[in-house]
Amino acid sequence: xxxxxxxxxxxxxxxxxxxxxxxxxxxxxxxxxxxxxxxxxxxxxxxxxxxxxxxxxxxxxxxxxxxxxxxxxxxxxxxxxxxxxxxxxxxxxxxxxxxxxxxxxxxxxxxxxxxxxxxxxxxxxxxxxxxxxxxxxxxxxxxxxxxxxxxxxxxxxxxxxxxxxxxxxxxxxxxxxxxxxxxxxxxxxxxxxxxxxxxxxxxxxxxxxxxxxxxxxxxxxxxxxxxxxxxxxxxxxxxxxxxxxxxxxxxxxxxxxx
Amino acid sequence: xxxxxxxxxxxxxxxxxxxxxxxxxxxxxxxxxxxxxxxxxxxxxxxxxxxxxxxxxxxxxxxxxxxxxxxxxxxxxxxxxxxxxxxxxxxxxxxxxxxxxxxxxxxxxxxxxxxxxxxxxxxxxxxxxxxxxxxxxxxxxxxxxxxxxxxxxxxxxxxxxxxxxxxxxxxxxxxxxxxxxxxxxxxxxxxxxxxxxxxxxxxxxxxxxxxxxxxxxxxxxxxxxxxxxxxxxxxxxxxxxxxxxxxxxxxxxxxxxxxxxxxxxxxxxxxxxxxxxxxxxxxxxxxxxxxxxxxxxxxxxxxxxxxxxxxxxxxxxxxxxxxxxxxxxxxxxxxxxxxxxxxxxxxxxxxxxx
Numbered sequence: 152x153x154x155x156x157x158x159x160x161x162x163x164x165x166x167x168x169x170x171x172x173x174x175x176x177x178x179x180x181x182x183x184x185x186x187x188x189x190x191x192x193x194x195x196x197x198x199x200x201x202x203x204x205x206x207x208x209x210x211x212x213x214x215x216x217x218x219x220x221x222x223x224x225x226x227x228x229x230x231x232x233x234x235x236x237x238x239x240x241x242x243x244x245x246x247x248x249x250x251x252x253x254x255x256x257x258x259x260x261x262x263x264x265x266x267x268x269x270x271x272x273x274x275x276x277x278x279x280x281x282x283x284x285x286x287x288x289x290x291x292x293x294x295x296x297x298x299x300x301x302x303x304x305x306x307x308x309x310x311x312x313x314x315x316x317x318x319x320x321x322x323x324x325x326x327x328x329x330x331x332x333x334x335x336x337x338x339x340x341x342x343x344x345x346x347x348x349x350x351x352x353x354x355x356x357x358x359x360x361x362x363x364x365x366x367x368x369x370x371x372x373x374x375x376x377x378x379x380x381x382x383x384x385x386x387x388x389x390x391x392x393x394x395x396x397x398x399x400x401x402x403x404x405x406x407x408x409x
Numbered sequence: 410x411x412x413x414x415x416x417x418x419x420x421x422x423x424x425x426x427x428x429x430x431x432x433x434x435x436x437x438x439x440x441x442x443x444x445x446x447x448x449x450x451x452x453x454x455x456x457x458x459x460x461x462x463x464x465x466x467x468x469x470x471x472x473x474x475x476x477x478x479x480x481x482x483x484x485x486x487x488x489x490x491x492x493x494x495x496x497x498x499x500x501x502x503x504x505x506x507x508x509x510x511x512x513x514x515x516x517x518x519x520x521x522x523x524x525x526x527x528x529x530x531x532x533x534x535x536x537x538x539x540x541x542x543x544x545x546x547x548x549x550x551x552x553x554x555x556x557x558x559x560x561x562x563x564x565x566x567x568x569x570x571x572x573x574x575x576x577x578x579x580x581x582x583x584x585x586x587x588x589x590x591x592x593x594x595x596x597x598x599x600x601x602x603x604x605x606x607x608x609x610x611x612x613x614x615x616x617x618x619x620x621x622x623x624x625x626x627x628x629x630x631x632x633x634x635x636x637x638x639x640x641x642x643x644x645x646x647x648x649x650x651x652x653x654x655x656x657x658x659x660x661x662x663x664x665x666x667x668x669x670x671x672x673x674x675x676x677x678x679x680x681x682x683x684x685x686x687x688x689x690x691x692x693x694x695x696x697x698x699x700x701x702x703x704x705x706x707x708x709x710x711x712x713x714x715x716x717x718x719x720x721x722x723x724x725x726x727x728x729x730x731x732x733x734x735x736x737x738x739x740x741x742x743x744x745x746x747x748x749x750x751x752x753x754x755x756x757x758x759x760x761x762x763x
Contacts, residue, residue, distance in 0.1 A: 249706040253588075260587045270704070283616065289591050290619035297621070298590065356591040356641075358704045 153185040153254060153317060154234035158215075158224030159242055162197040165367070169243040170204075176245035178207045182252045188232065190215050190224040222329035222337055229323045238317045243366045246315070250359035254317050257355050265322045265350040268300070269315040269360040281364055284312050288354045299353055302346035305339070309390060313338035315360030322350055327400035334407075335374055335386055336393035343397035413758075416751045419500035423744045428500040430455060430736070431465040431488065432526065433509060440627060441477040443654040444506070444528045447554070447576050449474060451504075452485055454732040463488050465495075465503070467512075477629045479581070497521040499747060502739065504552070510536040510543075517546040522743045525551040525569075530561045530673060531649035544568050550742075552735060554652040557673050572735040576652060577728035578720055581630055584663035585638040591704070593696065594636060594643040594664065596625045596655045602646055606692065614697045625655070638662040641703045644696060646689065648672050656683060657723055660716035665708055667695050677722070682715040 157173065159166060177187060187210040191197055201212055215227050221241075229237050236258065240246065250269065257267055271284040287308065288294045294304040300311060313329075326348055333340050345352055365375060374381045381389070385407050392405055422428045432448045448464065455462035463486040475483050488495060497503065499520050505513050507527040516523070525548045527533065537543075543551065543566060550570045553559050559571040597603045607622045623636050637643065643659040645668035653675045656666040666683040669692060678685065684699050686692065702708050 247705065253706070256588050286619045288619075289621070291621050293619075355588075356704070357706065358701075 152234060152258070153236045153238050153251060154228075154232045154320070155185055155187050155238045155240050156190060156225055156228035156232070157187060157240045157242060158190045158221055158228070159197065159201070160192050160219040160221075160224065161194060162200055166242060167200070169366075172245050173240060173242055174204075174206055174208070176247070176250075177240075179248040180208075180246070180251045181248050182255060183208075184255055185209075185238075185251050186211065186234065188213050188228050190228045192216075192219045218331060220331045222331035226328035226331075229320055229328060232320050234320060236317050237320050237323060239313060239315065241314055241362070241369075243369055244314055244360065244362045247359045247361070249357065250315070253355055253357045253359055257353070258317075261353060263351065264353045265319050266345055266352040267317040268311070268313070268352060268354045270354060270356060270358050271312055271314055271360045271362045272358050273362050273364045275364060276366060278361075278363075283358070284310060284362070285354045286356075289356055298356070299351060300342065300346060301352075302343060305343050305346055306394060309336075309339055311339065311342055312362070313341060314362045326350065327402070330396065330402040332402050332405050333389060333392060333396060334379075335381060335389040339390070340393035340397050343393060344400070347397050413751055413754045416499060416747050416754070419498050420744055420747050420751070422498070423500045423740055423747070426459050426740075427461060428502065428740070429497070430460060430462040430502045430504070431495075431497075432462065432504040433465045433506060433512060435506070435508070436466055436468065436472050437474075438472045439476040441630065441633065443576075443652075445474060446478060446579075446630075447528060448504075448506070448526065449478070449482055449485055450577065450728065451574065451732055453482075454729050455736060456485075458729075458733055460736065462486075465490065467491060479630060500743060502743070505548070506532075507551075508532040508535050510538075510541070510546075513543065513546040513548055514538075514541075522739065523548045523550075524739065527551050527553045527558065527562060527571075527651075529649060529651040530558050531651070533562075533565070542566050542568075550739065555673075555675055557676055558651055561673060572738065574731040574735055575723060575727055576654060577725045578654070578657045578661050578723040579630070579634075580725070581634045582658045582661040583634070583638060587639070589641040589664070589703075590621075590639050591619070591700075592621045592623055592636075592640040593700065594623050594625050594640040594659070596643070596645055596647070598647040598649060600624070600626060606644065606646070606696075610693055610696060613693055617697065617700060620700065634658070634662070637664060640664050642667060642696070642699060644692065645669070646692065650675070653678070657720050660720040663713065663716070665699065665703075665712055665716065667692065667699055677719050679715065679719065681711060682719045683712070 187208055189201060190213045191201055193216055213228060215224055217223060225239060268285045270286045273281040273284055275281055288298055288300050295301045326344055329337050329341055373379050388407050432452050434445050434448045437445055452462040452464055466489050469489045469491045497519050501521040503521055504524045504526050507525055525543050551562055552572050552574055554576055556573055559573050562571050595603050603624050611618050643664050643666050645656045645666055648671055650671040656668055659666045668683055668685055669689050670685050670687045684695055
């Protein structure tokens with residue numbers, strides 16, 4: 152029923168460790184109604200490593216010979232997925248054992264809903280709790296309808312994330328997937344686009360997804376510390392860009408200019 | 410002669426279930442109250458089983474229960490004392506709640522049978538004069554809701570016969586067919602405690618500021634049941650509770666209860682059918698911990714199983730059997746008393762004739 156998409160673009164010791172943790176969390180799921188699709192680059196070491204890796208759950212390896220950024224990898228996975236729902240699992244994150252069962256319970260209860268977000272537990276590198284994300288839709292009077300994310304609330308309050316998102320595959324492809332040309336705020340832009348197009352986004356009120364904040368080498372760590380480091384001005388630029396780009400389904404070329 | 414005739418007619422009326430049974434309730438002015446529903450349920454069961462029962466109220470302008478109980482309750486006959494045309498016979502029965510000792514005093518000289526309805530032991534002395542007992546006003550029998558309360562009453566009033574009628578938990582309380590939401594239903598005896606608990610929870614646990622607490626006051630029964638079933642937890646603080654309808658309604662709705670054990674512990678309360686504490690200062694921390702457990706699916710299945718088992722005992726069938734058994738006993742006992750009195754009058758008359 153759910154195809155869990157897990158993109159990997161390179162092979163490092165950190166990624167090997169993280170993959171173990173992510174896959175272990177899949178093995179511990181209390182139900183088995185899911186498959187895993189690992190989308191990976193043609194990197195020879197990576198291909199060999201994944202081919203010999205014991206996933207322990209039904210897994211497809213999907214070779215990506217195109218753009219290797221996170222968004223493009225996910226878009227490729229969604230474009231070939233035959234499951235009704237896809238889910239996004241980042242390699243440095245982990246699911247709690249009831250992630251799939253809670254998702255299925257909610258899909259069955261609310262088949263009309265297009266997208267489900269978990270309440271994400273953000274941790275530091277040592278696994279210590281930092282905060283929750285996506286939980287605020289359950290606060291009284293924050294959104295128009297309690298539990299549901301809406302466009303107006305998103306514009307006023309940006310702190311939502313797509314990690315652990317579950318979405319109807321058809322809807323994901325129909326609205327154009329994630330935009331690789333948007334740095335930093337591509338998840339935010341995606342949620343804005345979804346809600347702008349009247350797709351329903353519901354937050355499952357369960358702590359089923361653990362997200363490591365600013366793991367060394369992660370995309371967001373690189374935005375803050377690595378070669379692709381963003382200045383505060385550029386970070387603000389991408390947030391503003393998200394608010395302008397969500398009207399468009401296509402991945403338009405955007406460049407940051409001072 | 411007339412006296413004997415009246416008594417014989419009364420005995421006949423008791424036999425034919427024609428005697429009036431009046432169950433006194435206070436006017437809650439449209440506010441939901443489990444104790445009032447219990448009184449109505451007794452009257453309804455009696456009437457469904459050929460008895461002749463009514464609710465009795467003080468004032469003609471009685472607010473009724475239609476604003477919070479289902480429409481079917483509107484059919485329950487209601488009479489008011491204020492109307493002034495209330496005539497009672499020796500076979501009639503008046504049931505007065507424990508809180509209304511002043512009413513017991515007012516009707517002490519009425520020739521009818523009298524029973525106390527004691528749902529909350531804590532109110533027994535609320536309006537009783539010092540030194541007075543129910544027997545002082547001719548009330549020698551009481552009905553209560555639990556065996557613990559029966560024990561409590563018997564310790565106080567040795568002469569009073571006490572019967573237990575176990576309340577039923579309405580069929581309107583069902584489990585939700587949708588997943589529960591991060592809503593915590595809260596019910597406290599004093600509304601100030603509700604507000605105190607909510608406000609201090611948000612201050613002590615700001616990471617859970619997004620949780621909704623729902624004060625379960627002033628809702629219709631339907632709204633109440635709906636709100637309860639979509640909640641993930643419920644909180645119950647009521648030190649003087651006599652029975653504990655709210656936690657049982659929670660259990661029937663599949664909602665785990667975090668509760669402060671009342672001063673008189675209800676017999677249904679076990680170690681495993683809820684999260685209980687005797688220390689009210691622990692409630693906040695328990696709410697936070699259990700809520701976190703719910704968010705992480707860590708509430709043991711045993712709690713849900715125990716809840717189901719506990720509440721399965723409070724059915725309408727059990728309640729109906731209890732009501733009929735108790736009121737039949739009262740009726741038989743009254744009949745025996747009246748027959749005895751008739752015999753005595755007859756003996757007296759024979760002696761006078763001799």
